[in-house]
Amino acid sequence: MQNLTLVKNNKKNNDLKSFLKENWNKKYKHLLKTKGAILFRGFDVPDINEFNSVVKSVHKKILNYEEASTPRSKIKGKVYSSTEISPQVEIPIHNEMSYASKFPQNLWFYSNIVAKKGGQTTIANSKKIYDQIDAKIKKDFEKNKIMYIRRYGYGLDLSWSRTFNTKNKAKVSNHCKKNKIKLKWIDRDKLLTWQINNFSLFNPVIKSKIWFNQAHLFHRSNYDKTTKLLFNKVLGKNNFPRDTKFGNGKDIPLSYLKKIRRVLENNSININWKENDILVLNNLLVSHGRRKFSGKRKVFVVMTNDK
Ligand SMILES: [Fe+2]
Structure with a gap:
């Protein structure tokens, strides 16, 4: 993939911090902005403390994971487990937090334990994805935008307190108001939220539009067969814990999502992790996902902004 730069260290001095001190501003900062993905391999990053300090040596703005979509x-500090979603589930290519009004510019992944089988992080060029999606599909999405719907409190997905990092209902309401999320409290402890966001984003560095959303990932069609059956039975087909529609409330045709998923798979590149690898992604250029896996896998993530 032309987006990915592999930086392999074979020298005796394998301290990534000192390597970055010398080379980040000179070279890699620019590469991340223009190409979008850098894999540092063969450096001495034995644990998350070192990983944390590597990221901090480059970025001042380290972010919290707010409005969570995945259990993390x-x-x-601000080092998170990458996701705790079941190893049996494939996580489709997506741009981090593209459903939200605020999203990170960069994602730093650190591979601490490599899965026995599978577990690759997938990456894809978000500009290529945008370019390859049918014109009619793009037109409909651009015009109508995407409505992200979430239902909390049914015990079948993240709780609202985990997503919003608080047990205080007033704080949740306040956060939603500030971040253009509509909400409705139901009964004592159930919450319905919906927010409308764009299909694409203009990246000023490459002067192009990129695909930037999670319509396919939040849509009820993304659940596996067993889960769909369960949710249909317990909640009814219009009450899944998460779903997407067009911004005007109309259903997104399944054929649209099917075509988008095909484009995503066609553009996916597997990153076959090695222990102590660090992968940096520009979220505004390169999207990511995860393959199914067996065995133990530990990948950590830190999200950063440039300013
Ligand atoms: Fe992600």
Whole structure:
């Protein structure tokens, strides 16, 4: 993939911090902006403390994971587990937090334990994805935008307290108001939220539009067969814990999502992790996902902004 730069260290001095001190501003900062993906391999990054300090040596603006979509635990400082979604589930290519009004510019992944089988992080060029999606599909999405719907409190997805990092209902309401999320409290502890966001984003560095959304990932069609059957039975087909529609409330045709998913798979590149690898992605250029896996896999993530 032309987006990915592999930086392999074979020298005796394999300290990534000192390597970046010398080369980040000179070279890699620019590469991340223009190409979008850098894999640092063969450096001495034995644990998350070192990983944390590598990221901090380059970025001042380290972010919290707010408005969570995936179960993630804060491990140390602002280092999170990458996702705790079942190894049996493939995570489709997506742009991090593209459903939200605020999203990170960069994602730093650190591979601490490599899965026995599978577990690759997938990456794809978000500009190519945008270019390859049918014109009619793009036109409909650009015009109508995407409505992200979430239902909390049914015990079948993340709780609202985990997503919003608080147990205080007033704080949740306040956060939603500030971030253009509509909400409705139902019964004592159930919450319905919906927000409308764009299909694409203009990247000023490459002067192009990129695909930037999670319509396919939030849509009820993304659940596996067993889960769909369960949700249909327990909640009814219009009450899944998460779903997407067009911004005007109309259903997104399944044929649209099918075509988009095909474009995503056609553009996916597997990153076959090695222990202590660090992968940096520009979220505004390169999207990511995860293959199914077996065995133990530990990948951590830190999200950053340039300013
Ligand atoms: Fe992600």
